[in-house]
Amino acid sequence: EVQLVESGGGLVKPGGSLRLSCGASRFTFSTYTMAWVRQAPGKGLECVSSIISSSNYIYYADSVKGRFTLSRDNAKNSVYLQMNSLRAEDTALYYCARELRVGPLTTGAFDLWGQGTMVTVSS
Amino acid sequence: SYELTQPPSVSVSPGQMASMSCSGDKLGDKYCCWYQKKPGQAPVLVIYQDTKRPSGIPERFSGSNSGNTATLTISGTQAMDEADYYCQAWDSSTGVFGGGTRLTVL
Numbered sequence: 429e430v431q432l433v434e435s436g437g438g439l440v441k442p443g444g445s446l447r448l449s450c451g452a453s454r455f456t457f458s459t460y461t462m463a464w465v466r467q468a469p470g471k472g473l474e475c476v477s478s479i480i481s482s483s484n485y486i487y488y489a490d491s492v493k494g495r496f497t498l499s500r501d502n503a504k505n506s507v508y509l510q511m512n513s514l515r516a517e518d519t520a521l522y523y524c525a526r527e528l529r530v531g532p533l534t535t536g537a538f539d540l541w542g543q544g545t546m547v548t549v550s551s
Numbered sequence: 552s553y554e555l556t557q558p559p560s561v562s563v564s565p566g567q568m569a570s571m572s573c574s575g576d577k578l579g580d581k582y583c584c585w586y587q588k589k590p591g592q593a594p595v596l597v598i599y600q601d602t603k604r605p606s607g608i609p610e611r612f613s614g615s616n617s618g619n620t621a622t623l624t625i626s627g628t629q630a631m632d633e634a635d636y637y638c639q640a641w642d643s644s645t646g647v648f649g650g651g652t653r654l655t656v657l
Contacts, residue, residue: 475646
């Protein structure tokens with residue numbers, strides 16, 4: 429089955445760190461742009477970070493720039509989000525998502541999502 | 552920073568047409584997509600590149616985008632369509648979501 433599976437969430441104190449992982453199955457992971465999208469409790473969706481297939485370009489939302497680092501390992505079909513200096517406002521369900529491609533062209537839309545991993549930042 | 556604005560809620564009777572808007576500066580010059588989000592479930596892409604439906608999305612879902620406004624329309628709305636709907640576009644390599652519209656099927 430084509431799927432994304434996130435892991436690594438948990439409870440962490442303010443100022444702490446977590447590393448989220450997302451494993452991909454049954455598609456050519458190395459050719460896709462991947463992203464992390466989060467949803468804080470009772471709030472909307474926010475695109476946190478994205479990385480193109482070659483890792484040559486990585487985007488960060490202003491809210492996490494300088495604190496989060498996104499990377500990928502195409503040999504392991506995985507993408508990682510290193511989160512440092514965590515704040516209470518980072519508390520959210522973090523989804524891994526794949527950008528839809530139509531042939532060789534990207535679309536800017538996310539067509540495959542994992543079930544999410546919860547990050548809670550609290551003392 | 553770029554912003555997308557959606558009405559907080561829309562109500563519709565079963566079988567009727569539901570429309571929800573997404574507004575942003577010169578949004579029509581960008582591609583817009585739409586997601587359906589139900590509680591406890593991951594988002595589902597229902598429209599991409601303004602008007603296209605992914606495989607498996609019912610024909611009753613349609614989209615348009617012109618000027619400063621993109622619109623998601625659900626014709627013949629069913630109870631199963633009750634959900635939050637989010638628009639999304641890219642601006643200066645930044646992925647931006649609207650705040651979401653809760654669709655209630657009364």
